[in-house]
Amino acid sequence: MVIRAPLWLAGAAAFAAIAVLVGALVGPVNLGVGGVLHGTFAHVLGLHNPLSPTNDAILWQVRLPRVVLGGIVGATLALSGAAYQGVFRNPLADPYLLGAAAGAGLGATLAVVYGPSGGFSSDLVPIAAFVGASLAVVAAYVLGRSAGAGAGAAALVLAGVTVAAFLTAVQTFVQQQNVQTVQEVYSWLLGRLATSGWHEVVIVLPYSVFSWTVILLHRRLLDVLAVGDEEAAALGVRVARVRIVVVVAATIGTAAAVAVSGLIGFVGIIVPHTIRLLAGGSYRLLLPLTILIGAGFLVFTDVLARTIISPAELPIGVVTAFFGAPFFAIVLRTSRRGL
Amino acid sequence: MPALPALEREMSAVAFDRLSVSLGGTEVLHGVTAAVETGEWVAVIGPNGAGKTTLLRTIASLVPFAGSIELLGDDLLSLPHRERARRVALVAQIPTMPAEMTVREYVLLGRTPYIGYLATERRSDHDAAEAAIERLELGPFARRRLSSLSGGERQRAVLARALAQDAPLLVLDEPTSALDVGRQQQALEIVDELRATEGLTVLSAMHDLTLAGQYAERLLLLDRGRLVAEGSAREVLTRALISQHYRAEVRVVGDAESGLVVVPVRRS
Numbered sequence: 001m002v003i004r005a006p007l008w009l010a011g012a013a014a015f016a017a018i019a020v021l022v023g024a025l026v027g028p029v030n031l032g033v034g035g036v037l038h039g040t041f042a043h044v045l046g047l048h049n050p051l052s053p054t055n056d057a058i059l060w061q062v063r064l065p066r067v068v069l070g071g072i073v074g075a076t077l078a079l080s081g082a083a084y085q086g087v088f089r090n091p092l093a094d095p096y097l098l099g100a101a102a103g104a105g106l107g108a109t110l111a112v113v114y115g116p117s118g119g120f121s122s123d124l125v126p127i128a129a130f131v132g133a134s135l136a137v138v139a140a141y142v143l144g145r146s147a148g149a150g151a152g153a154a155a156l157v158l159a160g161v162t163v164a165a166f167l168t169a170v171q172t173f174v175q176q177q178n179v180q181t182v183q184e185v186y187s188w189l190l191g192r193l194a195t196s197g198w199h200e201v202v203i204v205l206p207y208s209v210f211s212w213t214v215i216l217l218h219r220r221l222l223d224v225l226a227v228g229d230e231e232a233a234a235l236g237v238r239v240a241r242v243r244i245v246v247v248v249a250a251t252i253g254t255a256a257a258v259a260v261s262g263l264i265g266f267v268g269i270i271v272p273h274t275i276r277l278l279a280g281g282s283y284r285l286l287l288p289l290t291i292l293i294g295a296g297f298l299v300f301t302d303v304l305a306r307t308i309i310s311p312a313e314l315p316i317g318v319v320t321a322f323f324g325a326p327f328f329a330i331v332l333r334t335s336r337r338g339l
Numbered sequence: 340m341p342a343l344p345a346l347e348r349e350m351s352a353v354a355f356d357r358l359s360v361s362l363g364g365t366e367v368l369h370g371v372t373a374a375v376e377t378g379e380w381v382a383v384i385g386p387n388g389a390g391k392t393t394l395l396r397t398i399a400s401l402v403p404f405a406g407s408i409e410l411l412g413d414d415l416l417s418l419p420h421r422e423r424a425r426r427v428a429l430v431a432q433i434p435t436m437p438a439e440m441t442v443r444e445y446v447l448l449g450r451t452p453y454i455g456y457l458a459t460e461r462r463s464d465h466d467a468a469e470a471a472i473e474r475l476e477l478g479p480f481a482r483r484r485l486s487s488l489s490g491g492e493r494q495r496a497v498l499a500r501a502l503a504q505d506a507p508l509l510v511l512d513e514p515t516s517a518l519d520v521g522r523q524q525q526a527l528e529i530v531d532e533l534r535a536t537e538g539l540t541v542l543s544a545m546h547d548l549t550l551a552g553q554y555a556e557r558l559l560l561l562d563r564g565r566l567v568a569e570g571s572a573r574e575v576l577t578r579a580l581i582s583q584h585y586r587a588e589v590r591v592v593g594d595a596e597s598g599l600v601v602v603p604v605r606r607s
Contacts, residue, residue, distance in 0.1 A: 220460075221456075227434070233420075282439075
């Protein structure tokens with residue numbers, strides 16, 4: 001196993017790199033592989049650029065930001081999913097487990113409905129989504145803790161489900177009362193990688209890097225948690241503390257990702273579980289792989305979303321759901337075999 | 340060899356002083372005062388619900404308690420969590436064994452108390468885990484997944500992990516409840532051997548009175564949260580005490596070969 005880890009990492013890195021290349025290549029204007037590679041290096045190093053100014057703009061202002069955003073969001077959602085699965089020891093845990101999705105959705109809906117008109121394209125929606133996601137998770141945490149210190153992970157999960165259900169109900173109500181704005185929110189809810197230059201990437205990057213760093217630092221501890229809260233505590237681990245740190249880091253990353261790209265589901269489930277099936281469940285290897293493969297996965301998914309009904313675009317959440325639903329079935333089958 | 344802090348006076352491996360535990364409003368342990376001396380094997384016996392498991396869990400700091408517990412002379416609550424885990428290794432009644440984990444990874448978990456919060460294992464940790472694996476004769480299985488092991492092999496893996504913890508006190512919660520008579524013996528023999536060679540102190544909660552009498556030097560009889568009897572097998576495993584506290588009809592037979600045997604007598 002130890003010998004194979006570097007191989008897996010190299011493979012995953014290659015996967016991510018190819019995804020980025022394909023993402024940069026696919027589009028109405030054919031830039032060509034050479035054009036893309038040469039143009040990128042030239043742009044970055046300030047050398048003579050073979051691409052025309054228009055093509056360079058397409059590559060650097062339209063395609064690469066979108067691809068990079070897809071990579072960051074995919075990596076963050078996948079890693080958060082893996083982290084939640086580790087901390088709750090629940091194979092179906094995903095970054096939205098504690099209500100982050102419902103909170104973000106409600107925040108976005110409120111921003112669209114009650115924000116200044118034309119507020120959809122402003123920065124209000126992302127902020128409202130981020131705040132909504134964070135508050136929802138805090139609410140789930142407080143509710144879960146009120147079940148008593150001994151209740152542990154299960155109480156938190158139930159609290160998350162409760163909070164999510166409540167917030168979704170409120171959101172639906174608000175939408176019902178304001179049917180005219182529903183369409184705007186709806187497309188946001190389904191998730192999309194819409195970029196205006198590098199703006200969104202710059203917004204999400206610090207939160208994602210923070211999230212990745214904290215979660216990666218806790219790889220070993222997540223492996224220890226596999227034996228359960230009690231045994232881990234008997235081994236000297238401060239389980240509640242580790243849980244809260246990892247949950248906060250995963251939630252911050254998720255909230256930021258949701259703020260810029262809407263609710264893209266299933267990434268946090270599909271990617272970690274596929275890796276588990278292939279490379280094993282040890283978090284030490286799983287987490288770095290999840291970042292790379294999550295990035296590549298969402299970039300490829302976005303390519304599909306852009307091209308299947310070209311020139312129109314499918315919301316990316318639809319594509320991930322389309323792959324996600326049958327995948328859930330596969331995971332459940334393997335779970336029965338002893339996960 | 341586990342490192343015992345060097346102190347002038349004789350100190351117990353673990354000492355309880357008026358230990359009380361309340362769970363969900365019910366008092367589960369009431370004023371238990373007892374000690375386990377270094378190198379002893381003490382078995383905690385008693386009917387279901389007497390508080391045996393709770394007593395063991397207080398040592399591993401898994402439940403809040405009133406009164407005091409001293410581990411190797413130091414107040415339990417004054418010790419940092421990792422230090423507690425360096426002094427006592429708890430083997431749960433039904434250990435969680437992640438199916439996909441290998442034996443080596445699982446035994447290595449025993450080194451957790453020695454590894455810094457965000458640090459990783461060092462050479463010494465890998466060596467300690469290897470030593471434990473060899474000691475429990477798990478060498479050929481080191482790379483195998485836990486799910487592929489037999490019951491007896493898994494039991495040895497659990498003991499190997501506890502051994503890798505290098506703790507002078509080994510606490511076993513019902514180590515033999517789910518095992519057949521052969522595996523029961525194997526498990527207890529290994530523990531007794533480790534006790535001799537590694538200088539461990541053992542505190543075990545036990546269901547089976549005969550086995551408790553055979554392996555433990557001293558017995559603590561708990562009933563409804565109170566310590567009602569304490570002493571050697573001969574002193575505690577008496578028909579009177581057992582019928583009073585277990586509400587069972589038994590005969591206690593003395594046998595030169597097998598020590599005291601507690602025989603259930605069927606009421607006709």
